Amino acid sequence: MVKALIIYGSLTGNTEEIAEIIAEELESRDVPVTIYEAMDADPEDLLDFDIVLIGTYTYGNDAEIPDEMLDYYDAIPDMDLSGKAFGTFGSGDDFYPKFATAVDDFEEQFIKAGAARVGDNCKINMAPDEPEDIQALKLYANQLADYFQN
């Protein structure tokens, strides 16, 4: 059975909320989801799942990868994640010129690891509280579920 792992970093809870919406939608498609905060998991955990997602906010002076996400950022390109579908998502603030770019940075790392990109990554402005945010997140989760179910 196809199963999914979501690992996320979230300082003020927005990326966590996004993770929960994606998880709920995957589970509604009968994809069991394991969900960890970044500090509670390791990059190697990605090897045990079919659908692997990383959620991250973007921070710092120059749209940096959060500290707690760096182990994943460094490890993923050296892993063999072929045969898996990956997803990347996260919250940013569109006030900043580099909006949620840590999400794009993780997408590049997964591509280097040979995982399959599905749909467009999900960048949400602050909390996922607009109807179109929810719609985009549900669509993304369904595209990931479809990858193995079709």
Ligand SMILES: Cc1cc2nc3c(=O)[nH]c(=O)nc-3n(C[C@H](O)[C@H](O)[C@H](O)COP(=O)(O)O)c2cc1C
């Ligand atoms: C010092 C600082 C720097 C930030 N830099 C960026 C940035 O470069 N790009 C961006 O999109 N958001 C930036 N943000 C906004 C956060 O990514 C945003 O608040 C996000 O919702 C936090 O997600 P979280 O609730 O999951 O921690 C920054 C926030 C702070 C406080």
